[in-house]
Amino acid sequence: MTTEVPPGSADYPLGADIDRWSDVYFKRTKATVGRFGDARVTYAVFLRRPVVSAPRLAVDWLRRVAAERGCEIEIEITVPEGKWVGAGEPLLYVSGSFYHLVDLETILLMKLGPACVAAHGAFAMCADLPRVAFLAMDARHCAGTEMAELMAYACSVGSERARRKLGAVGFIGNATDATAHYFKQPRGYGTMPHALIGYAGSTVRAAEMLHETFPEIDLTVLVDYFGQEITDSLAVCRRYPLLAAAGRLSVRIDTPGARFVEGLDPAASYAVLERHVPQAIRGYRDETQLRHLIGSGVSAAALHHIRDALDEAGFDRVKIVASSGFNPAKCRIMAEAEAPIDVIGTGSFLPDRWSETYATADIIEYDGIPRVKVSREFLLRKT
Secondary structure, eight states, rough: OOOOOOTTTTTTOTTTHHHHHOOOHHHHHHHHHHHHOOOOEEEEESSOEEEOOOHHHHHHHHHHHHHHHHEEEOOOOSEEEEEEEOOTTOOOEEEEEEEGGGGHHHHHHHHHHHHHHHHHHHHHHHHHHTTTTEEEOGGSSSSSHHHHHHHHEEEEEEEHHHHHHHOOOEEEEOOOOTTGGTOOOSOOOOOOOHHHHHHHSSSHHHHHHHHHHHHHHHHEEETTTSSOHHHHHHHHHHHHHHHTTTTTTEEEEETTTTTTOOOOOOOHHHHHHHHOOGGGTSSSSOOHHHHHHHSSOOHHHHHHHHHHHHHHHHOOOOEEESSOOOOOHHHHHHHHOOOOEEEEEOTTSSSSGGGGGGEEEEEEEETTTEEOTTOOOOOOOOO
């Protein structure tokens, strides 16, 4: 009988659903062990790249399975949550009945590897921009609600590491109510999508509609819909001067890579950075780094340009929210360019290369006797 657990939950799967989602060769091994006799085994679980330890959801699931099956599963977390883990360094040792553990490997690895890599990505972003607040906007990029929960948890772990080690602001919240608790928030954060501006017919009218509907929240307005980031930013500020003066108004820049922010081109972008951070454009840059600095879309030059326009018009307390592809590499360049960003909305802590998320588990002991396949001796417990 299948235990009633929602498929979108981090606790899924349990009961008969484990059998449905486990690799068949593990199920056949379970049947073979059931026929020829059980053994007590110890698994070592590791990744092939450095990560930040984020094992909680995987471990919680293992404990639920143990309770459901009425068996003992001993779990040793070798690297505490939020700590750095080296490539090949075991994160977990899991011991117990071979019969009850063998069909759990597939699902355990699903829940562990991606979370650790995403936690590393979130930490890297916060570490490079410690004075910037981040919002996790990853849910739309996730393959279902179970992944969305896993990624929100991972992001919170990476963020907390940056707070603890570097005093970073980190991720202050996320975009959905379902996972806001990982960020110690009662609900998700949100502004407006481009669709609301299209519906309203103008950026200012969209701001009016949103503010009338939610007068109690601080107002954040997208300003790139019509390709008039400067014009529309100033128009919104002039419409709400009291909110602007009180620091309760933000403009969000999400300019697509197909065009430059209003008033910029490559030459003008170079000039902006030459005024503000000439050192940022002095050294060698590859094509991607150069695009982040002076290219189309939300570049460092674009953010300095918008900040200049707001300050010159007397709206120095209006905040800038940036989004659009802010992965760890882009955050690093923004830090070097001293980009004037108050908040970054991003889901780009999700792993870029999914192959890097593959966690691996190997049995290293059978009934107390150390034994592991050749080349994996580094996993054996140190005596």
